[in-house]
Structures are given as C-alpha cells and as structure tokens.
C-alpha cells in the first residue's frame with residue numbers, strides 16, 4: 404500500500420507526518436527506524452501520527468515516535484507542525500485545536516501571524532514524573548556522569564528532561580555527555596539532555612541531545628524544560644527567548660501550577676507517498 408505523508412519541520416527539528424484518519428496503516432518499530440533513516444528511508448527526527456481522539460472533548464489524538472522507533476509522551480516542535488498539518492489537510496477548520504497525547508492534553512492556537520502557540524501544560528518537577536531516581540524534588544540534583552559530578556534540573560513536560568547549565572553552548576560537551584546522560588541508570592525510561600547557557604534573565608541559548616534521536620537543531624519540550632528549570636532556580640524571568648541552533652522560540656510561564664506557553668513557527672517542506680515494506 405502507498406502511505407501519503409508530509410515532511411515538515413519546526414526550527415529544523417524535522418518530522419514525517421501521517422494522517423491515520425483518512426488512511427489506515429500499522430507501523431512496526433523496525434519500519435519506523437527504516438523510514439527515519441536519512442539514506443535508506445525518508446529521514447526524520449520524529450514521526451508524528453494524527454488519529455481520531457479517544458476523548459469526546461478532544462479534536463485529535465497526537466502520537467509521537469522517535470527515530471529509534473520508541474513512542475514518547477510529547478514533542479513541542481511537532482505540536483506546532485501538527486496544527487499546521489491538520490489545517491492544511493482540511494481535517495479541521497479550527498484555529499484552536501485540542502489534542503490528546505500520551506503525556507497529557509495540549510491546546511494548539513494558530514495565530515494571525517502564522518506562528519503557533521502551544522499550551523504545554525504545567526511543568527512537573529517531582530522525580531516520579533520523569534521518572535528519575537532521586538529521594539526528593541529539588542531545583543538541582545547532583546548527577547555523577549563518567550566519574551564527574553554535575554548539577555542538573557529534572558523536569559517533565561510529559562516527557563523527561565535533564566537540564567545542565569553550561570558557560571557556552573558552542574563548546575559544551577554535547578557529543579560526549581549527551582548519550583551518557585540520555586542512558587544514565589537513574590533515568591529508567593532514558594531522558595532528553597539539555598545544555599543551557601544563560602545570556603540574560605530573558606534569554607538563553609540551548610542545545611539538546613534528544614532521547615531516541617540524538618542532537619537535533621531544536622527541541623520544543625527541551626526549551627520549555629530549560630526555561631522552567633531556569634525560572635525555578637531564579638536565573639530566568641518570563642518571557643524567555645530560547646536561541647536554538649535552528650532558530651528561536653518564545654516561552655512564557657508564570658510559575659507554580661500555571662500553564663507554560665511555547666510560541667514558534669511550523670513549516671511544510673514536501674508531500675510524498677511511500678510503499679510500506
């Protein structure tokens with residue numbers, strides 16, 4: 404069978420997006436890994452799947468799979484592309500779209516300037532939310548990696564994030580430390596590793612070594628997690644501009660149980676059809 408898909412990106416974090424409302428397919432982990440391959444397949448950081456909602460007060464179910472085939476709870480850049488996709492494909496005419504994810508509900512708002520604002524829910528810091536093996540909730544946790552002691556912020560945006568403050572993201576040891584943090588034994592379901600440089604209280608630079616994918620040009624939930632951790636540590640004040648290698652996101656959060664808002668672009672690159680082996 405031929406599967407129709409759209410290739411999209413959010414600040415260079417790139418996606419294959421498929422609608423399983425008007426078409427039917429079941430993708431095995433191995434098929435996802437092959438489709439994700441940038442030489443033998445289409446090539447993407449994540450696969451985004453549009454499904455009918457399970458709950459009557461939601462518009463869609465939004466499922467996310469990393470390049471290694473693992474299904475995950477949330478994808479911020481993907482959420483903006485999801486909104487652009489369902490409008491482009493005329494699966495909805497709404498400009499405020501409610502979606503259910505494995506990590507909880509999201510509200511996607513398409514603004515007049517075509518930027519998209521996502522209510523990402525409330526950041527969670529208790530270790531059990533990630534999960535993270537730690538005795539208590541604290542702004543910073545000591546983590547031993549490769550014989551060295553680091554201080555990380557532990558944040559759940561539905562998906563797990565470890566945020567490490569660095570002096571300069573360009574010289575940060577992302578290639579060396581990223582995989583070691585991602586697979587650290589204290590994160591039973593692995594973790595996304597963020598490297599945050601504080602420029603000012605309203606501005607950071609960020610690189611993210613993503614769980615199940617590796618370093619990406621941008622990570623939406625990583626930007627949310629870094630800002631939430633920075634605000635909680637008293638280093639940052641809302642709103643915060645996050646400079647990622649692929650571009651900028653605007654994050655707003657009033658703290659505590661209030662929702663965190665992420666605003667940024669979503670781009671369509673091309674549409675295609677592929678025969679599933």
Ligand SMILES: N[C@H](CCC[C@H](N)C(=O)O)C(=O)O
Pocket residue numbers: 416448449467469475476477478479480481562563595613614615616619621622623624625
């Ligand atoms: N690698 C992430 C999922 C994608 C997150 C990222 N692409 C974003 O924009 O939030 C995880 O395993 O939790």
